Every structure is written in structure tokens, then in C-alpha cells.
Amino acid sequence: MKAHYLDSGVGRMVQIEGKDYLYFSGTSYLGIAQDRDFLELLANNLFEFGASHGQSRINNTRLHVFDDFEETFAESAGAEQAAVFSSGYLAGIAAWKSLVDEADEVWIAPDAHPAIIPDGKTPPIKFNFIQWKKHCLERAEELSARRVLIIGNALDSLSGEIHDYTWVRDIAEKHHVSQLVDDSHAFGTVGNGLYGTYQQWKSPIVNLLVTGSLGKGLGLPAGIVLGSETQLSRIKETPLFGGASPGSPAHLCTFLQMEDRYLEKKSWLEDACGIFAQATAEVKQIKGSRNFPVFRYTEDAWLREFEKAGIITSSFPYPTPRSPRVNRIVISGFHELEDLMYLNDIIHNLLK
Secondary structure (H helix, E strand, C coil), X not given: CCCCCCCCCXXXXXXXXXXXXXXXXXXXXXXXHHCHHHHHHHHHHHHHHCCCCCCCCCCCCCXXXXXXXXXXXXXXXXXXXXXXXXXXXXXXXXHHHCCHHHCCEEEECCCCCHHHCCCCCCCCCCCCHHHHHHHHHHHHHHCCCCEEEEEEECEECCCCEECCCCCHHHHHCCCEEEEEEECCCCCCCCCCCCCCCHHHHCCCCEEEXXXXXXXXXXXXXXXXXXXXXXXXXXXXXXXXXXXXXXXXXXXXXXXXXXXXXXXXXXXXXXXXXXXHHHHCCCCCCEEEXXXXXXXXXXXXXXXXXXXXXXEEEEEEECCCCCCCEEEEEECXXXXXXXXXXXXXXXXXXXXX
């Protein structure tokens, strides 16, 4: 597998060695980071706030935009409070650190992102998600009442599988349950509008934290933690929050000013996923659904055939360099109907 190096950012098209390709890869699901209206407003906000803001959030001089963003995001997500960090990875670490010391048991989903896995803990690689869920329910039944921390992703971005966590409430009928969910790939694509899955898993008997990167679907170089006022107040008292530089205020301000544009992009992405899912419904080599913009294909040889046709898809070994290759088609809000039709034509030509 040859790696392609670029001299400019990705978008609907990328140029490699002088040739233009349609880009069906990456994680810019809404395509907002390449949207001209977004970029023009962001440019104005960069002049307003500067290219970065290196001051601590607990400095005696503070920007309103951080509090405004946290309040808006938390309210829209259905959470009591939010904390913004400079990255999703840092947000994930802050989240698990606030929960793990109070847990007697830590149960980690097999596809959990490393950012939300506590130091010294590992997920059970022998299970898939459904098997892990069954194991958790059986373990909960066997144990006397404990403090249990359940950790997992909202979805598997490699397969496009969206996870269900309603069963966690059954465990919480017996045990004191805290739950940590990584929404990095859900923000902007799955759940409550642009705001992920917090509202879906919120329960009065579960201490829920949702965290993740905002740099994928939402195109913001920042991370976030959502949860109760009690839990978030604890997080905001830690050095991870007070000692780290925050996310870009210009980007956060742009998000607050452009929610309508984000929703337009999401609406088109949902239509695009539906169109592609329907067009490829009978293609057994493609796995995916209209509910998430990632479609996995099983034929390694298609990678080269796509490139010959001027299409770049996602393909790399996972989770280690020695693992089998994972091949994916990623639909984005910057794609046009003609792009989807062209890709569909190429796929059906490969079946002949």
C-alpha cells in the first residue's frame, strides 16, 4: 500500500502527483471545514481573536466565548454542563481520570478509543461489541452490588456500526454505574442534531460522561466533556483543565454563529448516505447503512481500481501495521450528487 503525501488540505478533490482525485476518505463528515462560508467567517474571527489563545481558562483575564460555547453545547446536548479542551484526546483523559478511582470494576468495550481507556487497562480483544455486552450483563448478574465504570465508543468508525447502550440502565438497577462514551465520530452525524448521543443515554440512575473530539464532523480543533454539574465541576478543578491551553476561540465562535449552515450540511449528508446506501444495497462487497457515512468494502483489489478511476478511498491496516487492511468509502458533506453517481458506476463496473 502506497502512502499519498499532499501539499494542501483535503476537500472534495485532492491532487496527487499532478492528478486530481475525488476524495472519499477522512473524517470531515459534514465537509464544514472545507465550506467557503465557514472559512470566510472563521477568517474574520481569527482577526478578532488571533490565531491562538494560550492563556489558561482560569486566568484572571478570560474570554466569554468559551463559557458561551460550553453553555450552548451542554444545553443542546441535554447535559447540565460541558468542559472544552484543546483536543478530544485530552478531554478523554480528563473524563476517565475523573471516574476511574471510584470504580470497583472497569468494563471496556473492544473498540473503545485509547483516549478513554484508563492507564493499565485494556479492552477484551477476544469479544466483538455484542459479545462484550452479553459478558457485561452476565458479569453484572454474578456480582454483588459494586461501583462499575462502563467505557465505550458511540460507534465503530471503521465498520460504521452504531452501538446501543440502553442495556446499561439494566445494570444500574443493581449496581452503581458510571458510563463514559466517546462521541468523536458521532458529533454532527449521529444522535441529537449536531450534539451527539448524550441525550440518548442520559438516565437518572447512571452517572454519564460523554466526551470526544470536535475536529471530525464539526471541524473544530477542540475536544469536549459533557456531564452533570457535579462531575464537570470536578474536572474543571484539575490541572488537565486549568493547566492546558484551550481550543481555538475563533473556531468556537464560528460554530456558534453558523449552526444553521451546519444543519444544512447534515441534512445533505443524510440524503447522500441514503442515496449511496440504496444504490449499493445489492453489492455484497459493501457493508454500511444510511445512518453513518462510512461504508466498508471487502475487496482489497478495489483500492487500486478506484485510484485508476480517479477516486481515493480509505485503506490501511488496523489496529497494527501487521493487521489486515480496512477499506472504507467515506461520504462527506462536500460531495455532490454527481460524485456519488460516478462512484456507484465504478463499483458496478467492477462487478461485471
